[in-house]
Amino acid sequence: MVVEQATRESMAALVGPEHVETARDADAVDGVRPAFVVEPANAAEVAAVVAHADHHGLAIAPRGGGTRMTWGNIPARLDLIVSMRRLDQLLEHADGDMTATVQAGITLQDLNDRLAERGQFLPLDVPRADLATIGGLIAVNDSGPLRLRYGGIRDLLIGATIVRADGAIAKGGGKVVKNVAGYDLPKLMIGALGTLGVIVEATFRLYPLPATNQSLAWESGTPEVAGAFILAVLDSTLVPTGLTLRWSTSAGSTLLLRLTGIEPSVLAQRDQALALAQAHKLGEPWRLDASDWSGLHAELLSHECALVARCSVLPSEIPALIRMLEDVAEQESLEVSAVIQAHGLGLVRATPKGTGDVAASLRAACMELRKRLAARGGTLIILAAPLAVKQRLDVWGPAPDALPVMQQIKARFDPNGSLNPGRFLGEHA
Amino acid sequence: MIERHIIPELRRIVGDVGLLTAPEQLRTYESDGLTSYRVVPGVVVLPASTEQVQGIVRVCHRERVPFVARGSGTGLSGGALPHAKGVLISLARMNKILSVDLPNQRIVVEPGVINAHVTQRVATQNYYYAPDPSSQSVCSIGGNVAENSGGAHCLKYGFTVNHVLGLTVVMPDGEIVHLGGATLDQPGYDLPGVFVGSEGTLGVATEITLRLIRKPEAVQMIMAAFHSTDHAGGAVSEIIAAGMLPAAIEMMDHLSIQAVEQATHAGYPTSAGAALLVELDGPTAEVDALIDRAEEICERNGAWQVRRAATADERLLMWKGRKAAFAAMGRISPDYYVQDGVIPRTALPRVLRRIDELAEMHGMRVANVFHAGDGNLHPLVLYDGDVPGAAERAEEVASEILTACVDAGGSITGEHGVGEDKKKHMPKMFNEADLDTMNRLRCAFDPNLLSNPGKVFPTPRLCGERPGPRREHPLVAAGVAEIF
Numbered sequence: 069m070v071v072e073q074a075t076r077e078s079m080a081a082l083v084g085p086e087h088v089e090t091a092r093d094a095d096a097v098d099g100v101r102p103a104f105v106v107e108p109a110n111a112a113e114v115a116a117v118v119a120h121a122d123h124h125g126l127a128i129a130p131r132g133g134g135t136r137m138t139w140g141n142i143p144a145r146l147d148l149i150v151s152m153r154r155l156d157q158l159l160e161h162a163d164g165d166m167t168a169t170v171q172a173g174i175t176l177q178d179l180n181d182r183l184a185e186r187g188q189f190l191p192l193d194v195p196r197a198d199l200a201t202i203g204g205l206i207a208v209n210d211s212g213p214l215r216l217r218y219g220g221i222r223d224l225l226i227g228a229t230i231v232r233a234d235g236a237i238a239k240g241g242g243k244v245v246k247n248v249a250g251y252d253l254p255k256l257m258i259g260a261l262g263t264l265g266v267i268v269e270a271t272f273r274l275y276p277l278p279a280t281n282q283s284l285a286w287e288s289g290t291p292e293v294a295g296a297f298i299l300a301v302l303d304s305t306l307v308p309t310g311l312t313l314r315w316s317t318s319a320g321s322t323l324l325l326r327l328t329g330i331e332p333s334v335l336a337q338r339d340q341a342l343a344l345a346q347a348h349k350l351g352e353p354w355r356l357d358a359s360d361w362s363g364l365h366a367e368l369l370s371h372e373c374a375l376v377a378r379c380s381v382l383p384s385e386i387p388a389l390i391r392m393l394e395d396v397a398e399q400e401s402l403e404v405s406a407v408i409q410a411h412g413l414g415l416v417r418a419t420p421k422g423t424g425d426v427a428a429s430l431r432a433a434c435m436e437l438r439k440r441l442a443a444r445g446g447t448l449i450i451l452a453a454p455l456a457v458k459q460r461l462d463v464w465g466p467a468p469d470a471l472p473v474m475q476q477i478k479a480r481f482d483p484n485g486s487l488n489p490g491r492f493l494g495e496h497a
Numbered sequence: 498m499i500e501r502h503i504i505p506e507l508r509r510i511v512g513d514v515g516l517l518t519a520p521e522q523l524r525t526y527e528s529d530g531l532t533s534y535r536v537v538p539g540v541v542v543l544p545a546s547t548e549q550v551q552g553i554v555r556v557c558h559r560e561r562v563p564f565v566a567r568g569s570g571t572g573l574s575g576g577a578l579p580h581a582k583g584v585l586i587s588l589a590r591m592n593k594i595l596s597v598d599l600p601n602q603r604i605v606v607e608p609g610v611i612n613a614h615v616t617q618r619v620a621t622q623n624y625y626y627a628p629d630p631s632s633q634s635v636c637s638i639g640g641n642v643a644e645n646s647g648g649a650h651c652l653k654y655g656f657t658v659n660h661v662l663g664l665t666v667v668m669p670d671g672e673i674v675h676l677g678g679a680t681l682d683q684p685g686y687d688l689p690g691v692f693v694g695s696e697g698t699l700g701v702a703t704e705i706t707l708r709l710i711r712k713p714e715a716v717q718m719i720m721a722a723f724h725s726t727d728h729a730g731g732a733v734s735e736i737i738a739a740g741m742l743p744a745a746i747e748m749m750d751h752l753s754i755q756a757v758e759q760a761t762h763a764g765y766p767t768s769a770g771a772a773l774l775v776e777l778d779g780p781t782a783e784v785d786a787l788i789d790r791a792e793e794i795c796e797r798n799g800a801w802q803v804r805r806a807a808t809a810d811e812r813l814l815m816w817k818g819r820k821a822a823f824a825a826m827g828r829i830s831p832d833y834y835v836q837d838g839v840i841p842r843t844a845l846p847r848v849l850r851r852i853d854e855l856a857e858m859h860g861m862r863v864a865n866v867f868h869a870g871d872g873n874l875h876p877l878v879l880y881d882g883d884v885p886g887a888a889e890r891a892e893e894v895a896s897e898i899l900t901a902c903v904d905a906g907g908s909i910t911g912e913h914g915v916g917e918d919k920k921k922h923m924p925k926m927f928n929e930a931d932l933d934t935m936n937r938l939r940c941a942f943d944p945n946l947l948s949n950p951g952k953v954f955p956t957p958r959l960c961g962e963r964p965g966p967r968r969e970h971p972l973v974a975a976g977v978a979e980i981f
């Protein structure tokens with residue numbers, strides 16, 4: 069108790085007592101409950117908090133909106149959550165330069181609402197944009213259908229400032245789109261799950277909001293028909309801002325296509341797409357609206373006691389992925405649904421139908437999928453799963469041969485292992 | 498001189514054809530595209546496979562001999578400048594395209610493959626490789642990867658890093674590792690993301706998986722002549738503000754136009770104060786509508802001549818002029834020194850005026866050709882190397898231009914890299930903590946600092962101990978951890 073009290077007092081001295089809370093059950097990460105939640109006001113306070121924790125051997129988990137805290141392995145230990153909620157400012161929207169610099173705790177929705185005032189946006193469409201923060205999204209490297217056209221976070225992030233485990237504040241990249249001075253440290257933060265530093269500031273390149281958009285959907289018959297249509301669109305001169313296959317064991321598959329731009333172009337592309345669909349014998353199309361897109365993933369991420377995973381395959385392997393999902397659904401008696409982007413990234417959700425050893429069947433399904441995906445260069449990362457699954461299975465899957473390099477980077481950036489210990493690749497207990 | 502005893506061992510690895518030791522042969526490798534720096538390498542090896550690169554690097558690692566990778570030697574920052582006591586590894590013989598997967602828009606190449614050959618390989622099937630440095634007919638993909646090279650079309654399509662999915666790398670200790678891969682978002686840190694642009698300091702890339710792009714339905718291009726770069730800059734801003742994302746927007750000032758027109762006869766308006774090239778690509782309906790608007794915007798901003806390329810050949814001729822701009826400087830000056838500082842696009846008029854001032858102050862001429870869309874300047878400081886002190890004065894002007902770029906919120910380099918040439922400018926952008934963090938990354942890859950040592954970082958740095966296994970949680974050790 070003495071140590072806890074001392075830590076609390078130190079933290080209170082750094083950020084003010086009103087910004088140090090005793091952690092509640094809801095603050096636990098995969099059942100591991102921290103002692104405190106600390107809310108620093110700015111980069112300097114983050115640095116002070118992190119340096120103090122690191123010096124005293126406390127384990128830190130940075131937290132944005134808390135929408136993706138289940139990603140990663142179960143924490144090996146956790147003492148302190150550093151909430152980024154108060155670093156929520158849009159620092160600069162340089163609309164003439166099409167860049168924006170933000171504090172890491174701003175939500176995606178808030179940012180895009182502000183950017184829209186001047187006709188621009190950060191083309192990231194991920195679920196729970198109202199809560200998800202920019203820092204958190206960089207750390208988990210999430211993306212949605214827009215990635216097909218605009219690339220992922222690695223293609224949009226041009227600068228970042230981080231707080232290192234020892235409290236040093238360091239920046240990489242810059243505020244201009246084109247810049248090759250020094251190593252690209254911002255890239256290193258993408259998908260690193262906050263294990264190398266706490267992101268406090270980020271600069272992005274932006275895009276103009278499209279003038280119009282139209283979306284179409286088709287029932288797509290077999291996965292092979294859907295797959296052939298996807299490849300045909302990729303091989304055409306169409307420039308879709310979304311091409312997505314939605315599939316589930318109970319409802320079959322649907323293809324979604326979104327076209328954006330100036331009106332004449334959208335109309336001409338629509339006709340081209342309809343002709344392509346007819347040639348592939350897709351059924352009658354129907355029109356979608358924006359909410360159909362934003363709702364796509366939300367469905368998948370909701371619900372307890374399911375397993376949610378991210379699969380990555382080559383575009384040509386999308387039908388094979390669906391067939392694999394069908395097989396494991398059958399073998400392990402699961403309800404499975406998936407939303408797969410034309411660029412080969414898909415979210416998969418599996419829920420056990422029965423009540424037997426639920427964890428065992430989810431584990432078996434994952435292992436089987438991983439084995440079959442690996443044979444085709446694909447991967448599967450678990451994003452959320454019952455604890456009994458995560459206890460026995462590394463959420464990241466087999467480590468690549470570059471793991472020793474990654475471990476060296478981690479050791480050089482965070483020698484005491486203070487940042488999110490246990491959660492990253494190769495750290496499964 | 499290199500340690501002689503490693504030569505026979507290197508010969509065993511690469512054979513006689515792959516080993517150069519004669520002084521006159523070594524001398525051809527003494528500099529890259531920036532010829533003001535020269536160092537004769539200890540020995541040059543030309544491996545033919547990943548395994549041979551591994552063999553060479555293992556010897557270097559064991560003997561603590563530095564090595565420098567080299568592609569085509571067109572780099573403009575002294576990145577491939579050899580080490581006098583080191584091994585220069587030329588990747589020129591590793592020039593095979595290993596596989597093409599059009600349905601998935603992927604291609605796997607060896608590092609010595611020439612940039613333009615990638616596009617040539619898939620052009621008839623309507624695909625191309627997007628990053629297009631002006632040196633694309635000679636520079637290598639390995640060099641592009643190391644420099645994160647750009648090109649005119651990067652405005653819309655991004656840089657090398659946006660097109661590299663995976664790499665096979667021989668690490669500085671000789672281990673072969675695979676970074677990234679053919680599918681997106683492989684588990685772990687984004688190592689392709691940091692390897693690209695690392696200027697040969699993190700190991701040697703021996704296989705590279707690239708993304709191919711489907712050719713657009715339509716391409717249109719205009720060339721507009723203005724009285725001044727200010728007017729042209731105004732047009733650029735308005736085009737961007739109108740929500741267009743052209744494939745390229747390039748600007749040339751009066752001096753550059755003179756040089757280019759004399760060299761290429763591409764039809765550039767020689768009396769213009771500035772010329773703008775604007776290229777749009779995409780669906781026909783979009784390109785047709787937007788090119789009209791781009792023309793209107795140019796006219797509204799004072800363009801006194803706007804020409805639209807009527808055919809693909811005319812378009813290529815317009816491009817030929819732009820891409821030959823560096824070489825064309827020979828027409829108007831015996832020597833030039835080029836920098837590639839970047840500024841936020843909106844700072845263009847301000848910084849261009851500053852460059853004029855600097856040129857006047859030092860009595861030098863500065864020609865400007867640049868990627869106006871993304872604010873990447875290429876000020877060419879013209880001088881005569883035979884005049885004593887002129888080279889130094891040129892470098893001083895260039896250096897002050899970089900200061901102006903950084904002061905405007907930009908960068909010291911947009912595509913040529915830091916290398917040997919610009920390392921002294923790094924502190925203009927990065928403080929000690931930033932550089933120390935970069936050095937940690939460096940040390941994670943190359944703790945003995947053998948891979949292209951002495952480049953990028955402004956002052957020599959060491960790596961310190963290799964961090965050992967994690968420390969035990971101190972509170973656990975102290976027996977007080979049950980409270981957490």
Ligand SMILES: Cc1cc2nc3c(=O)[nH]c(=O)nc-3n(C[C@H](O)[C@H](O)[C@H](O)COP(=O)(O)OP(=O)(O)OC[C@H]3O[C@@H](n4cnc5c(N)ncnc54)[C@H](O)[C@@H]3O)c2cc1C
Binds near residue numbers: 631637646
């Ligand atoms: C006329 C002219 C125009 C140019 N225009 C442009 C332009 O528009 N855009 C642009 O970005 N650049 C441009 N450049 C610069 C240059 O062409 C690029 O930097 C190019 O990528 C260098 O390729 P290279 O094969 O010549 O590499 P080199 O000069 O041989 O090497 C460059 C760096 O790459 C490293 N390297 C080479 N191969 C490997 C490997 N396999 N693994 C690891 N490291 C490696 C070297 O150590 C060195 O640090 C231009 C140069 C010239 C001369």
